[in-house]
Amino acid sequence: MSKSITAKDLNVYYGDFMAVEGVNIEIAARSVTAFIGPSGCGKTTFLRTLNRMHEVLPGARVEGELLLDEDNIYGAGVDPVTVRAMVGMVFQRPNPFPTMSIRDNVLAGYKLNGARLSRSQADDIAEKALRGANLWNEVKDRLDKPGSGLSGGQQQRLCIARTVAVEPDVILMDEPCSALDPISTLAIEDLIAELKEKYTVVIVTHNMQQAARVSEKTAFFNIAGTGKPGKMIEYDETSVIFNNPSNEQTERYVSGKFG
Ligand SMILES: Nc1ncnc2c1ncn2[C@@H]1O[C@H](COP(=O)(O)OP(=O)(O)OP(=O)(O)O)[C@@H](O)[C@H]1O
Numbered sequence: 096m097s098k099s100i101t102a103k104d105l106n107v108y109y110g111d112f113m114a115v116e117g118v119n120i121e122i123a124a125r126s127v128t129a130f131i132g133p134s135g136c137g138k139t140t141f142l143r144t145l146n147r148m149h150e151v152l153p154g155a156r157v158e159g160e161l162l163l164d165e166d167n168i169y170g171a172g173v174d175p176v177t178v179r180a181m182v183g184m185v186f187q188r189p190n191p192f193p194t195m196s197i198r199d200n201v202l203a204g205y206k207l208n209g210a211r212l213s214r215s216q217a218d219d220i221a222e223k224a225l226r227g228a229n230l231w232n233e234v235k236d237r238l239d240k241p242g243s244g245l246s247g248g249q250q251q252r253l254c255i256a257r258t259v260a261v262e263p264d265v266i267l268m269d270e271p272c273s274a275l276d277p278i279s280t281l282a283i284e285d286l287i288a289e290l291k292e293k294y295t296v297v298i299v300t301h302n303m304q305q306a307a308r309v310s311e312k313t314a315f316f317n318i319a320g321t322g323k324p325g326k327m328i329e330y331d332e333t334s335v336i337f338n339n340p341s342n343e344q345t346e347r348y349v350s351g352k353f354g
Contacts, residue, residue, distance in 0.1 A: 098264040116325070125291055130297065131316070142297060144161060201256045
């Protein structure tokens with residue numbers, strides 16, 4: 096399954112501070128969208144609203160609507176835990192559970208939900224997810240060894256396997272390669288290209304070449320100054336954003352004149 100994402104007039108606050116203002120965006124199912132922009136413009140903050148992670152901080156809140164297909168994830172009675180099962184997230188630093196085996200890391204989502212799986216069901220889920228994360232061949236002979244014994248790039252693919260194991264509709268990635276070497280980065284970028292066959296992928300990246308390589312659409316965010324809210328300035332096909340943007344701020348950013 097894969098779902099579209101639509102934000103309507105979304106404002107995001109930390110207490111009284113409005114960190115992101117007035118985002119309107121439509122992200123197609125089965126696509127890769129990159130969020131770019133200078134530090135502090137609200138990319139991560141906005142990304143974390145897409146699976147209701149933002150509100151885990153005290154005082155953090157959201158105004159506006161956020162639809163997964165037709166359903167407002169901020170609607171009355173919607174359980175954030177259900178939303179987070181549909182919208183998985185991969186973080187900047189690989190964060191496998193260090194003492195858990197590779198296999199149990201992949202199955203962690205099921206264990207947290209209290210699902211009862213037979214040994215063969217669990218084996219099938221683990222293998223499928225590890226294959227889906229392009230990690231199976233590297234770990235199939237050591238599934239019972241701790242996840243922390245893998246390289247950084249392998250650990251990040253393990254985290255992606257953990258995310259895809261529960262079959263989400265959307266995968267959010269917050270600078271997933273920033274702690275990785277170039278070879279591991281390429282492995283993750285290849286994987287992102289495969290993931291979009293099944294999932295809607297949204298990635299925050301500081302690396303403009305990466306945005307250009309992996310995404311079909313790009314949203315450029317900017318901030319007018321300290322204490323001001325970040326805004327989405329332009330959203331278009333990635334090739335347009337990088338080669339022929341409409342907005343002067345976008346043009347200045349992608350040509351390296353600031354940020
Ligand atoms: N936990 C928090 N409490 C209060 N303000 C926060 C918090 N996290 C972020 N902010 C503020 O929200 C604004 C947007 O930050 P955010 O981290 O989303 O930007 P970003 O574009 O992802 O930046 P970077 O590229 O540096 O990661 C900034 O002004 C930041 O200081």
